Amino acid sequence: MAVALMLLAAGAIFLYAPTDALQGPVQRIFYLHVSSAVAAYGCFAVVLVGGIIYLRNESPAADRFARAGALVGVVFTSVTLVMGMLWAKPIWGVYWTWDARLTSTLVLWIIYAGYLLVRRLAEPGRQAARIAAIVGIFGFVDVPVVHFSVTWWRTQHPGPIVVNDALPAEMLATFLFTLGCTLVLAATLIAIRYRIETLIDARQAIAEPTKLVAAPQPGAAP
Amino acid sequence: MNPLRVVLAVARKDLRAEWRTRELVPALAQFIILALLIGNFGFQIDSRNASTIAPGILWLALVFAGLVAFGRTFAAEREQASLEAMLMTPASPVAIFAGKALAAGALLVMCEAVLLPALSILFGTPFSGDVVAAVLLATVGMAALGVLFAAIVARVRARELLLPLLTLPLWIPFVIAGGVAVQSAMGLPGNYQQAIGLLLDFDILFIVLTSLAARFVLDE
Numbered sequence: 262m263a264v265a266l267m268l269l270a271a272g273a274i275f276l277y278a279p280t281d282a283l284q285g286p287v288q289r290i291f292y293l294h295v296s297s298a299v300a301a302y303g304c305f306a307v308v309l310v311g312g313i314i315y316l317r318n319e320s321p322a323a324d325r326f327a328r329a330g331a332l333v334g335v336v337f338t339s340v341t342l343v344m345g346m347l348w349a350k351p352i353w354g355v356y357w358t359w360d361a362r363l364t365s366t367l368v369l370w371i372i373y374a375g376y377l378l379v380r381r382l383a384e385p386g387r388q389a390a391r392i393a394a395i396v397g398i399f400g401f402v403d404v405p406v407v408h409f410s411v412t413w414w415r416t417q418h419p420g421p422i423v424v425n426d427a428l429p430a431e432m433l434a435t436f437l438f439t440l441g442c443t444l445v446l447a448a449t450l451i452a453i454r455y456r457i458e459t460l461i462d463a464r465q466a467i468a469e470p471t472k473l474v475a476a477p478q479p480g481a482a483p
Numbered sequence: 484m485n486p487l488r489v490v491l492a493v494a495r496k497d498l499r500a501e502w503r504t505r506e507l508v509p510a511l512a513q514f515i516i517l518a519l520l521i522g523n524f525g526f527q528i529d530s531r532n533a534s535t536i537a538p539g540i541l542w543l544a545l546v547f548a549g550l551v552a553f554g555r556t557f558a559a560e561r562e563q564a565s566l567e568a569m570l571m572t573p574a575s576p577v578a579i580f581a582g583k584a585l586a587a588g589a590l591l592v593m594c595e596a597v598l599l600p601a602l603s604i605l606f607g608t609p610f611s612g613d614v615v616a617a618v619l620l621a622t623v624g625m626a627a628l629g630v631l632f633a634a635i636v637a638r639v640r641a642r643e644l645l646l647p648l649l650t651l652p653l654w655i656p657f658v659i660a661g662g663v664a665v666q667s668a669m670g671l672p673g674n675y676q677q678a679i680g681l682l683l684d685f686d687i688l689f690i691v692l693t694s695l696a697a698r699f700v701l702d703e
């Protein structure tokens with residue numbers, strides 16, 4: 262269903278919405294760019310909430326949701342960054358500039374890519390879940406901090422002024438529709454990933470007895 | 484147990500261990516001089532552009548020296564398995580953590596005592612109280628975050644790999660605000676007062692957050 266909705270959104274973006282007078286067809290990137298940025302923030306909020314719940318009561322389900330949210334969130338952040346660069350090349354003349362939003366989004370991407378790496382490198386189980394929960398919480402706090410500190414420093418990103426009188430209704434409708442579709446897609450992806458994580462945990466539980474016999478890994482913590 | 488006394492005892496223990504071995508600070512001092520040397524070759528530095536490049540070299544050297552320093556914070560505890568023993572005492576984990584952070588921060592301040600004069604001698608940049616204040620304020624927050632993540636990765640296999648990956652993004656706010664503060668203190672445009680205010684805010688924010696998180700990191 263999510264795939265069908267995304268196809269519909271693509272149809273709306275290319276056929277329904279009018280072409281921007283100044284920027285031309287490139288402006289159509291905006292619909293998906295902003296939507297996936299919002300979806301990424303949503304995913305990282307899932308990581309934050311999952312992490313806090315996990316630290317409170319060690320619920321494995323909360324941890325699985327956090328894992329799923331981080332992975333999907335990194336995907337959406339990558340989409341946001343790449344689409345933004347594609348838009349910036351014709352409009353700003355360069356792919357990248359050290360602007361507040363760009364910098365903070367890049368930091369966001371790095372933090373959650375690090376989160377995924379922590380999950381891979383730490384001993385699976387309680388340890389990885391705790392470490393990751395803390396990384397997820399600090400990451401979420403760091404992003405507004407980075408954003409705020411670069412904003413007073415320098416910015417040239419178009420501000421979030423979307424709704425004003427000059428905006429054609431078709432554009433607004435297309436944007437809201439794409440946003441809704443993207444959020445559904447993100448939720449679906451998290452749900453799918455959650456199922457995968459459940460299966461991974463189940464397999465780990467079955468494999469656990471053999472792990473007890475295996476020799477401890479070199480360099481593992483005492 | 485008085486938490487303040489625990490903090491001081493842990494910090495004193497770490498500093499005394501460093502004083503007896505004298506390995507970390509001399510190594511870091513050399514590391515910093517080498518970083519300045521590389522900076523000299525990487526950029527064509529002369530008296531005209533030194534003040535624009537020196538702040539960047541300062542932060543690069545400081546951030547990477549900090550990573551090395553904080554990576555070593557739990558090395559001895561790990562080798563001797565002494566962290567577990569400390570946690571078994573009635574002392575609160577947050578106090579133990581604060582003591583480790585205090586000692587690591589003090590070691591980093593010693594490195595800065597090499598870095599800042601060396602920078603000013605080698606590149607001819609002004610060495611003022613404003614620069615020192617900005618660097619010290621950044622050190623406070625960097626030490627809190629750095630030790631927290633050093634404690635986190637101490638139990639992980641690829642800790643040398645993970646520490647920079649996790650710590651650097653969280654240090655970025657300090658580098659941004661500290662960077663502006665040092666630049667303006669060295670005569671480049673920038674609002675010094677505002678940058679120092681931001682550094683203070685970040686210090687408070689991250690000290691509160693790390694002391695909340697310390698319980699979950701050390702407690703096993």
